[in-house]
Amino acid sequence: MQSPLRTITKVLVAPAAIATFGLGALIVPASAQASPTNWGAIAVSDDGDIGSSWNYNTKDEAKSAxxxxxxxxNCEVLVTFTVCGSVSHSRMGHEYNGRYGPSRGEAEDNARVHPDSVILKTVCND
Incomplete structure (x- = not known):
């Protein structure tokens, strides 16, 4: 089984950045706060049973769900994602493949790693 692609997202948000310059202080407001990142995951067993999750606060919670x-x-998480994830199966390659993408269509395209790949499940966060 190929190793699935994974992403790491790190968001740093500060209420204000304060820089001291000489005797005065310059206060720079932080940019608009980023929305919380939602996580999803898709797991597949040896016999093709599929478990999926979406809209979880952390990657670990999504994987566990x-x-x-x-x-x-022998269930195994094949893909974690912040937008969309998809899992395919290839008889020719004798494997399941999980990939992610910025849209449902791109996640499915990325999961089709063999000419005979069939999409089994695609999930997107809300």
Missing amino acids: AMNSCHGP
Whole structure:
């Protein structure tokens, strides 16, 4: 099984940045606060059972929820995502593949790694 692509997102938000220059202080307001990042995940078992999750606050919570909803033998998280994730199966490659993308269509396109890949599940955060 190929290793799935994964992303790491780090958001730093400060209420204000304060820089001291000489005797005075310059107060620079922080830019608009970023919206919280939602996480999702898709897990697949050896026999093709699929568990998925979306709109979780952390990557670990999303992975755990996907694993808990996958009921077949040897479930494994194949993809985590902040927008959309997709899982495909290839008979030719004898494997499942998980990929992510900035849209449903791009996640599915990325998951089609073999000519005979069939999309099994695609999930997007709200």
